[in-house]
Amino acid sequence: MxxxxxxxxxxxxxxxxxxxxxxxxxxxxxxxxxxSFEIELNVLKDVDIKEETIGLPMGLSSSYTIPTELPYxxxxxxxxxxxxxxxxxxxxxxxxxxxxxxxxxxxxxFKEYEExxxxxxxxxxxxxxxxxxxxxxxxxxxxxxxxxxxWGYGEFPLPDVIFNRSFIKKRTISELQKKLGDVLFNSFxxxxxxxxxxxxxxxxIQLRKHLPYTEKYTDVNQLTALLKENDALxxxxxxxxxxxxxxxxxxxxxxxxxxxxxQHSTFLENxxxxxxxxxxxxxxxSIVQQPVPFxxxxxxxxxxxxxxxxxxxxxxxxxxxTRISKEDSVVTNTIGRENLLTGKEALSTIYQLDEExxxxxxxxxxxxxxxxxxxxxxxxxxxxxxxxxxxxxxxxHLWLLELQLNYAAEKKAYEIPxxxxxxxxxxxxxxxxxxxxxxxx
Numbered sequence: 518m519x520x521x522x523x524x525x526x527x528x529x530x531x532x533x534x535x536x537x538x539x540x541x542x543x544x545x546x547x548x549x550x551x552x553s554f555e556i557e558l559n560v561l562k563d564v565d566i567k568e569e570t571i572g573l574p575m576g577l578s579s580s581y582t583i584p585t586e587l588p589y590x591x592x593x594x595x596x597x598x599x600x601x602x603x604x605x606x607x608x609x610x611x612x613x614x615x616x617x618x619x620x621x622x623x624x625x626x627f628k629e630y631e632e633x634x635x636x637x638x639x640x641x642x643x644x645x646x647x648x649x650x651x652x653x654x655x656x657x658x659x660x661x662x663x664x665x666x667x668w669g670y671g672e673f674p675l676p677d678v679i680f681n682r683s684f685i686k687k688r689t690i691s692e693l694q695k696k697l698g699d700v701l702f703n704s705f706x707x708x709x710x711x712x713x714x715x716x717x718x719x720x721x722i723q724l725r726k727h728l729p730y731t732e733k734y735t736d737v738n739q740l741t742a743l744l745k746e747n748d749a750l751x752x753x754x755x756x757x758x759x760x761x762x763x764x765x766x767x768x769x770x771x772x773x774x775x776x777x778x779x780q781h782s783t784f785l786e787n788x789x790x791x792x793x794x795x796x797x798x799x800x801x802x803s804i805v806q807q808p809v810p811f812x813x814x815x816x817x818x819x820x821x822x823x824x825x826x827x828x829x830x831x832x833x834x835x836x837x838x839t840r841i842s843k844e845d846s847v848v849t850n851t852i853g854r855e856n857l858l859t860g861k862e863a864l865s866t867i868y869q870l871d872e873e874x875x876x877x878x879x880x881x882x883x884x885x886x887x888x889x890x891x892x893x894x895x896x897x898x899x900x901x902x903x904x905x906x907x908x909x910x911x912x913x914h915l916w917l918l919e920l921q922l923n924y925a926a927e928k929k930a931y932e933i934p935x936x937x938x939x940x941x942x943x944x945x946x947x948x949x950x951x952x953x954x955x956x957x958x
Contacts, residue, residue: 518593519570520600522585531558532572538562547596549573552603552636553650553696554581554674571598582671584656586663588634590955602635602955603676604946605652607683609923612644612653620655620668622927625942627657632828633950638673642685647692650675677953678702680902680945682923700952702899702945703922711755712804714920717892724892727885727917734803737792743805744768751806752799762801765808780843809918811910813867815844819908819918820860822882823937824890826901828947828956832890834883835944836937839863857932868909878915882907885915893920901948902941 518537526532531547538544544560556578566572571591577583592599606626623639630637640654652675655668662669679693679701690704715731718724732739734752743750744766754762765776772786775794785791811817823835837860858866864875886905893900904926906918926933926941933941950956 518591521572523572524575528574528576532561532563534566550599552674552676581674602950602953604637604949605676605679606639607681609683612641629943633946642683678949702901730807732805734805749808755802809908809916816842822905825944826948828951835940902945
């Protein structure tokens with residue numbers, strides 16, 4: 518069924534082709550749905566309108582923005598007509614700081630827009646008004662808006678589905694789920710706390726052997742006791758990301774050495790000086806974690822594994838990369854990184870694995886991530902896009918360091934191989950459509 522936007526009809530009217538009018542038993546009124554917005558329109562028959570076409574007024578709603586230049590799927594179900602899909606993409610920051618220039622970073626997300634169609638708009642957590650069922654944002658227009666750009670500002674009804682990339686409060690997530698159902702994916706709140714995640718994952722026997730031993734950080738006595746069993750320790754802020762709040766601690770012949778994520782080293786002569794350093798620098802709740810036993814010369818490395826749900830609602834492996842740190846760096850994040858390889862390159866060159874062995878390790882990584890994600894999902898999280906950080910040790914044993922739900926891929930196009938980048942950019946919207954009524958048609 519096609520849509521024709523018409524200026525010749527009133528705001529409370531709609532038009533059906535003669536065949537469509539008769540097939541619907543000559544209805545007098547039909548309800549139009551656009552996200553959470555719905556309106557009853559009086560039905561007119563028009564012999565001149567094309568077959569299987571409905572005509573809608575240009576001013577369908579005075580309360581919400583309904584872009585008429587976009588291609589929509591149009592579904593007819595039991596006397597109701599649905600236009601969509603309507604998809605919200607929640608990003609970080611505040612809406613007032615976005616412009617055509619700053620929004621351009623998200624354009625790779627729309628490379629396969631023709632497969633989803635509909636209204637996709639970018640918003641932020643502060644632009645969401647759940648009570649009034651209204652979200653302000655910028656929508657993508659492949660052929661340009663009335664102003665000529667690819668982005669148009671609007672105030673939209675609550676959508677059919679939400680892809681989250683921001684840090685929304687659990688309460689807001691619950692309110693949205695109550696109104697819309699389980700169509701908000703990659704909700705964040707559980708993922709932020711490294712200690713809670715370790716507790717949840719470590720309860721699974723098969724997962725626990727892949728997790729570095731971890732404790733909640735308490736004080737200097739805890740660290741000195743753990744250093745009797747480990748050559749070194751990592752201290753990590755429970756809720757930080759991108760390498761922030763990470764310290765590497767080791768004992769030397771005449772004291773302690775602490776290195777931070779900025780590659781600054783501090784020598785401390787005794788336990789008293791170590792306590793003073795910790796009291797000054799560990800300013801947020803943290804964990805203490807054993808280092809995973811693998812080094813590449815004076816460098817550390819890890820694998821980043823990307824998994825997403827596709828338009829069949831199934832987990833698929835999108836690829837993996839290997840991040841190699843600078844000498845003596847404690848992190849492999851951008852600031853502490855020297856090199857980036859594909860996962861296959863690292864397995865064949867650094868680990869010197871043959872093709873069959875490398876494929877086995879790759880498959881093991883994917884299954885490990887799926888097992889961990891299942892724990893998240895069993896706790897009520899709706900996840901469809903994830904990056905996992907994994908270390909492979911000298912004995913080819915896998916260690917799961919972290920699961921990332923908000924890995925800021927848009928900002929890392931230069932460090933993700935193009936074939937992986939394109940897939941992880943476009944797949945979430947395909948999944949988003951798949952979990953709406955438009956994906957079921």
